[in-house]
Amino acid sequence: MKRYHRYFKKCEEFSICSEIGDANVVALEEAKDRYSLYHIVVKGSGRVAKTFDSDYLVGDINGVYFSDVKKFLGFDTVFESFEPVQVYGFNTLDLEQDWDGRLVDGSFEGDDKSWLICFKGNPTINGKELRDMDYAKLENKHYDVHLNDAIVGVFTKL
Amino acid sequence: MKVIIKILDYLSERDAVVFRTCRLNSHKPIDEYPEKVVDCFDLNKNDTEDFIQSLVHKISAHLIEEQDENEGILEENTPIKPTGELDFEKIVGKVFQVRHTTRRINHLKMRRIEL
Numbered sequence: 001m002k003r004y005h006r007y008f009k010k011c012e013e014f015s016i017c018s019e020i021g022d023a024n025v026v027a028l029e030e031a032k033d034r035y036s037l038y039h040i041v042v043k044g045s046g047r048v049a050k051t052f053d054s055d056y057l058v059g060d061i062n063g064v065y066f067s068d069v070k071k072f073l074g075f076d077t078v079f080e081s082f083e084p085v086q087v088y089g090f091n092t093l094d095l096e097q098d099w100d101g102r103l104v105d106g107s108f109e110g111d112d113k114s115w116l117i118c119f120k121g122n123p124t125i126n127g128k129e130l131r132d133m134d135y136a137k138l139e140n141k142h143y144d145v146h147l148n149d150a151i152v153g154v155f156t157k158l
Numbered sequence: 159m160k161v162i163i164k165i166l167d168y169l170s171e172r173d174a175v176v177f178r179t180c181r182l183n184s185h186k187p188i189d190e191y192p193e194k195v196v197d198c199f200d201l202n203k204n205d206t207e208d209f210i211q212s213l214v215h216k217i218s219a220h221l222i223e224e225q226d227e228n229e230g231i232l233e234e235n236t237p238i239k240p241t242g243e244l245d246f247e248k249i250v251g252k253v254f255q256v257r258h259t260t261r262r263i264n265h266l267k268m269r270r271i272e273l
Contacts, residue, residue: 134269
């Protein structure tokens with residue numbers, strides 16, 4: 001039997017979901033449950049599409065592992081893993097509330113409308129070592145980042 | 159969700175049925191719900207059970223959801239969204255709205271830090 005587990009955490013202004021599964025797993029998500037704005041692949045690869053749509057989006061830890069998936073809001077979707085996979089979703093709590101997301105690639109200036117999430121690895125930010133799934137509300141100040149090959153995202157309320 | 163459906167008429171010239179539907183546990187009689195017409199050309203006419211089942215699949219569940227939405231919310235049932243740190247003193251007496259899902263979802267461990 002193939003393994004496929006879903007995880008969820010509601011944070012202060014957003015929520016994070018995660019799906020961990022074996023290769024060749026197919027999973028459906030109903031439109032009413034779809035609040036994901038970004039997908040972050042931290043292991044393996046897979047693809048997602050609106051149900052019955054051939055226009056799919058591939059996520060791959062060795063390629064595109066951070067994707068804007070806003071075009072799937074309001075649609076039933078299907079996900080298929082190509083190999084053992086772990087994917088996070090950054091979700092809005094309210095479909096009227098849009099967010100801008102990006103991966104951190106070095107030091108940056110923060111703002112108080114943003115949250116930082118460490119999806120994988122142990123970056124050092126302002127002298128503090130983070131671990132997987134640490135998150136922080138940012139302030140209007142400089143953030144000194146030593147990425148150490150970690151996957152870190154910053155998400156800003158629009 | 160348990161569904162009931164009442165067939166009011168069969169329109170043979172159109173191959174359609176007139177019906178009413180609602181939740182089994184509705185506190186309103188089924189006759190107080192609006193009449194609807196549905197074409198039967200794509201329904202399963204093998205026997206009564208298959209027909210009713212296919213009718214429910216085609217239209218009833220969606221219709222009941224719509225009816226529920228249109229019925230409005232009692233003032234005392236008006237919910238708020240659950241947000242912020244858990245403080246039992248602050249949540250007692252309040253009505254919260256949640257998105258119900260039948261999927262099994264595990265808790266994702268995350269740690270809030272200050273940077």
